[in-house]
Amino acid sequence: MSGGAQTQAIRTGRLVRVFIYCFLLVAVLFYMLPLAIMLVNSVKPLAEITGGNMVSLPQVWTIDPWLDAWSRAQIGVEATGLRPYFINSIVMVVPAVIILTLIGAVNGYVLTKWQFRGAKILFGLLLFSCFIPFQMVLIPMARVLGILGLSGTVYGLILVHVTYGIGFSTLFFRNYYASFPTELIRAAQMDGAGFFQILYRILMPSSGPIIVVCVIWQFTNIWNDFLFGASFASGSAAPMTVALNNLVQSSTGVKEYNVHFAGAIMAAFPTLLVYIVAGRYFVRGLMAGSVKG
Amino acid sequence: MSFLNIQNVTKSFGTVDVLKRVDIAIEEGEFLVLVGPSGCGKSTLLNIIAGLEHQTSGDIDINGRNVNAVHPAQRNIAMVFQSYALYPNMTVRGNITFGLEMNGVPKAKREEAVADVAKLLQIEPLLDRKPSALSGGQRQRVAMGRALVRNPAVFLFDEPLSNLDAKLRVDMRTEIKRLHNNLGTTIVYVTHDQIEALTLSTRIAVMYGGVVQQLGTPREIYDQPENLFVATFMGSPAMNIVDVEIENDGGKAVVPLTSKDGTVTRLSLPQDFLLPWVGRRVKMGIRPEAITDENGVESRAQLVGRMENEVELAEPTGADTFVSTAINGQGVTARMSAEVNLSPGQRMNFALNMDKALFFDAETENLIKG
Numbered sequence: 001m002s003g004g005a006q007t008q009a010i011r012t013g014r015l016v017r018v019f020i021y022c023f024l025l026v027a028v029l030f031y032m033l034p035l036a037i038m039l040v041n042s043v044k045p046l047a048e049i050t051g052g053n054m055v056s057l058p059q060v061w062t063i064d065p066w067l068d069a070w071s072r073a074q075i076g077v078e079a080t081g082l083r084p085y086f087i088n089s090i091v092m093v094v095p096a097v098i099i100l101t102l103i104g105a106v107n108g109y110v111l112t113k114w115q116f117r118g119a120k121i122l123f124g125l126l127l128f129s130c131f132i133p134f135q136m137v138l139i140p141m142a143r144v145l146g147i148l149g150l151s152g153t154v155y156g157l158i159l160v161h162v163t164y165g166i167g168f169s170t171l172f173f174r175n176y177y178a179s180f181p182t183e184l185i186r187a188a189q190m191d192g193a194g195f196f197q198i199l200y201r202i203l204m205p206s207s208g209p210i211i212v213v214c215v216i217w218q219f220t221n222i223w224n225d226f227l228f229g230a231s232f233a234s235g236s237a238a239p240m241t242v243a244l245n246n247l248v249q250s251s252t253g254v255k256e257y258n259v260h261f262a263g264a265i266m267a268a269f270p271t272l273l274v275y276i277v278a279g280r281y282f283v284r285g286l287m288a289g290s291v292k293g
Numbered sequence: 294m295s296f297l298n299i300q301n302v303t304k305s306f307g308t309v310d311v312l313k314r315v316d317i318a319i320e321e322g323e324f325l326v327l328v329g330p331s332g333c334g335k336s337t338l339l340n341i342i343a344g345l346e347h348q349t350s351g352d353i354d355i356n357g358r359n360v361n362a363v364h365p366a367q368r369n370i371a372m373v374f375q376s377y378a379l380y381p382n383m384t385v386r387g388n389i390t391f392g393l394e395m396n397g398v399p400k401a402k403r404e405e406a407v408a409d410v411a412k413l414l415q416i417e418p419l420l421d422r423k424p425s426a427l428s429g430g431q432r433q434r435v436a437m438g439r440a441l442v443r444n445p446a447v448f449l450f451d452e453p454l455s456n457l458d459a460k461l462r463v464d465m466r467t468e469i470k471r472l473h474n475n476l477g478t479t480i481v482y483v484t485h486d487q488i489e490a491l492t493l494s495t496r497i498a499v500m501y502g503g504v505v506q507q508l509g510t511p512r513e514i515y516d517q518p519e520n521l522f523v524a525t526f527m528g529s530p531a532m533n534i535v536d537v538e539i540e541n542d543g544g545k546a547v548v549p550l551t552s553k554d555g556t557v558t559r560l561s562l563p564q565d566f567l568l569p570w571v572g573r574r575v576k577m578g579i580r581p582e583a584i585t586d587e588n589g590v591e592s593r594a595q596l597v598g599r600m601e602n603e604v605e606l607a608e609p610t611g612a613d614t615f616v617s618t619a620i621n622g623q624g625v626t627a628r629m630s631a632e633v634n635l636s637p638g639q640r641m642n643f644a645l646n647m648d649k650a651l652f653f654d655a656e657t658e659n660l661i662k663g
């Protein structure tokens with residue numbers, strides 16, 4: 001009797017599981033299909049696409065669209081391809097992310113372990129900066145960049161992104177360090193370690209998960225940003241996102257869909273790479289930070 | 294000039310006074326235990342000695358040098374933390390040498406120092422492990438090693454045994470005592486465990502409410518507690534406290550004690566200085582081991598009072614049996630040998646070693662002295 005009920009339970013469990021897996025499979029297809037279409041069409045000659053054959057595999061395989069997108073396509077005035085803009089984005093995003101991670105670590109360290117009068121209010125204000133809409137700062141930021149002589153340059157963009165990212169970086173590190181035992185800091189102090197030695201030797205080596213969170217978050221945000229890029233760095237200083245838009249929106253000639261697809265994949269590639277390499281630490285780091293704070 | 298001199302130290306957080314005028318002075322090589330219930334300010338005092346917190350006023354001198362404005366690292370002290378505070382990213386070796394490295398000791402010297410300490414604490418096989426791969430007792434040893442390697446003038450211990458299980462705690466207690474005997478370094482040790490305080494210390498400071506209630510040797514603290522708080526805090530089971538009224542029986546002080554059935558027995562007191570207290574409210578304190586059956590009376594006891602009373606409860610603990618009864622309507626515990634065979638409700642003769650009885654002013658709660 002009870003044995004029968006148990007078998008019944010297992011059978012239902014199996015049925016439910018089959019349903020769950022089917023659902024997951026459909027979900028995966030749903031999310032992967034756009035990428036698959038992009039990939040397939042980026043290795044097709046344009047004629048095949050305009051011929052109405054978007055979903056099937058290419059009859060003639062070609063990497064020309066990729067080469068075009070990378071180095072030959074007309075973007076703006078010159079036929080440089082996306083390459084210089086890809087480099088712009090790298091030159092912008094790498095220093096910005098490094099600076100933001102370091103600032104976040106120092107801020108989090110000070111706000112939790114070197115508490116001073118007004119630390120809570122300061123942290124509140126920093127948090128508030130996370131929620132200021134981008135559009136609100138465009139004009140003041142343009143003024144500031146003008147005064148500093150950084151308008152229209154990649155360095156200006158770095159400054160903009162660092163300024164905007166401090167709130168989130170600080171939030172990540174503060175919450176992570178809040179649960180870091182203060183006795184360790186005190187032990188290091190008694191061992192004669194100074195302010196930065198404690199940060200580099202004691203805190204940073206234990207901050208792996210939250211560094212990953214900070215890097216993924218800031219890298220994705222800065223790489224994908226379009227508004228700041230379009231507003232503050234036109235022409236040859238434009239980042240990848242703006243260049244991709246210019247490639248796709250160009251009003252001259254025929255729309256080279258295969259080139260557009262290749263360019264879009266290129267633009268998405270670095271963030272994908274960051275997720276694939278560091279993604280498994282991402283959730284872990286988020287959880288670690290949220291335990292206490 | 295004492296080796297460690299704490300003078301007039303106060304500490305306030307806003308309007309809260311955590312320490313109200315603390316004065317402690319100990320000599321080189323002493324083992325000072327700061328003991329008291331949670332929130333009595335003992336850890337704050339330790340942190341102030343360490344320099345991790347700053348006193349609101351007062352002075353700390355170590356070895357004749359005022360260290361008020363000296364950074365923790367330059368005070369020539371080392372601290373063992375309650376959570377051990379081992380650096381999780383470094384090996385045991387790294388943990389032990391970190392302080393030396395920060396102070397610019399060359400690598401060869403550091404290696405030598407680690408080897409010495411590891412041998413002393415028997416942690417040689419653990420040197421290349423990370424703290425996460427150590428047991429509680431091993432972590433405790435490493436934490437002590439990290440303090441030892443710096444060869445400081447004063448060791449500070451902040452409740453170092455409270456995270457260990459009962460058996461290991463006793464082992465480590467013995468080991469700390471042995472270490473102190475061998476090295477002879479000055480130690481300041483914080484605990485809330487009065488047994489740790491009594492076993493380890495050469496001097497105890499009993500703290501309560503931000504005030505040192507009494508500073509003395511373990512014997513003094515146990516036998517001559519200055520006030521009711523010290524009397525009841527130190528010792529397990531706690532000292533029995535009974536409200537009494539002293540009477541004058543022809544020029545001799547006597548104390549009438551009422552047993553459970555209302556019979557009054559008058560016991561003589563050795564202390565004539567109690568005569569002025571006749572007719573005033575007084576509390577008598579008597580430790581459980583001073584109340585026994587006839588066989589348990591100490592041979593050195595000079596003045597033994599006997600009273601018949603009813604046994605409420607007998608709790609055998611292996612080595613002793615704790616017997617509960619009531620005197621003057623207040624619960625009293627007696628410590629008898631394990632052999633006594635008593636059942637609740639039974640009547641028996643209790644022998645009170647009145648040499649050991651202490652009397653406290655019921656108003657000030659201070660010990661009445663001759």
